[in-house]
Amino acid sequence: MAVTEAGCDLTYCKMRGIVAVLAAFIKERKMGLNDFIQKLVSTPHICQHVEVNSLLKIDENQNEELCRNSRSSLAEDTQIKPCDFDYLKIIGKGSFGKVLLARHKESTNYYAVKVLQKKIILKKKEQKHIMAERSVLMKNIKHPFLVGLHYSFQTTDKLYFVLDYVNGGEVSHSLTPPRKTLLFFSLSSCSTISRERGSSWSPEDLKPENILLDSQGHIVLTDFGLCKEGLDPNGTTTTFCGTPEYLAPEVLQKQAYDRTVDWWCLGSVLYEMLYGLPPFYSRNTAEMYNNILHKAPVLKPNVSNAGRELLEGLLQKDRTKRLGVKDDFLELKYHSFFSPINWDDLMAKKITPPFIPSVSGPTDLRHFDPEFTHLPVSSSLCTDTQTVTSSIKEAAGAFPGFSYGPPAEHSFM
Secondary structure, three states: OHHHHHHHHHHHHHHHHHHHHHHHHHHHHOOOHHHHHHHHHOOHHHHOOHHHHHHHOOOHHHHHHHHHHHHHHHHHOOOOOHHHEEEEEEEEEOOOEEEEEEEEOOOOOEEEEEEEEHHHHHHOOOHHHHHHHHHHHHHOOOOOOEOOEEEEEEOOOEEEEEEOOOOOOEHHHHHOOOOHHHHHHHHHHHHHHHOOOOOOEOOOOOOHHHEEEOOOOOEEEOOOOOOEOOOOOOOOEOOOOOOHHHOOHHHHOOOOEOOHHHHHHHHHHHHHHHHOOOOOOOOOHHHHHHHHHHOOOOOOOOOOHHHHHHHHHHOOOOHHHOOOOOOOHHHHHOOHHHOOOOHHHHHOOOOOOOOOOOOOOOOOOOOOOHHHHOOOOOHHHHOOOOOOOHHHHHHHOOOOOOOEOOOHHHOOO
């Protein structure tokens, strides 16, 4: 009897441990039990296991029904769905999908809606980057110079980001010919932005294409797909990623790198705004990489002494000597180049932008590339996929915790 009781106790402890693990998994992923089961049945080799099949007591028809129910629940988990919008124009394209100008039917407010294809993300194994972008956008909600997230939601085959709509164009377009005051304002804002992201930081995503102007002329930074999260101030990573023109030497050398890559990128952007091209640019990529590793940036005499000093500090190839390595943003904040700036007024948007983009209203798309705006808007944006395949089943449950909605009183304000 004692042996039997001991065996029962051991079995009970094992079962309790299994339950605890499953509960932690469900809590961490913010998924209901139905989503967890759907994840299991969407993985064929697990479903073929006798014990799993017996436990779930499912057959092929039930599997298809569960997938259909999951498809419905994905749309119902949030307060919003794709057909709550009128999709007016395509305003951008990327590796995983498109960005569209959309009008919310009820509020009539305009948004940029980023629509991503799950199967493409899974094929390229980029789930972590997408979820990191979503996480960083969540932290940006109230930041004055970062694109804000209003909603994120998903269907079986697509992910949707509902973002601030910014139609003043890229800042680089407004600097031809260079407007030094706007340049100064832009770099002041960008240096603030670069260190207002808490524990998130993103190597090589700070580039002119990602620095936009809103209709009032204020800077807005966008695109956080390369962000790193959860690293302490002295943390490093080794991921090789970014745009070639803006890669720091330590990234090219596949060394561990830290937050100082942000300051290298800022230096590259500053140089490009002053001179029209990145500091080490060449059409030959191998030559450009060699320039980044071994050549000093050419500093022409039409830049102030403070500007030259700032460029030399930011574009220091040895990251242990780079401007920002000791006190991070504070080293830039108190640099003589930025001495005229009242940083509190800048963050409060009390400084009038020196250049106001010419836009007649939210549907004025003159600052977007016609290559995108002339493309037809697909009608499939308002329809979930109808053909249930194994890849669709896998995609359906691959992004747990993606959906976000603000408190009801703040919806679409």
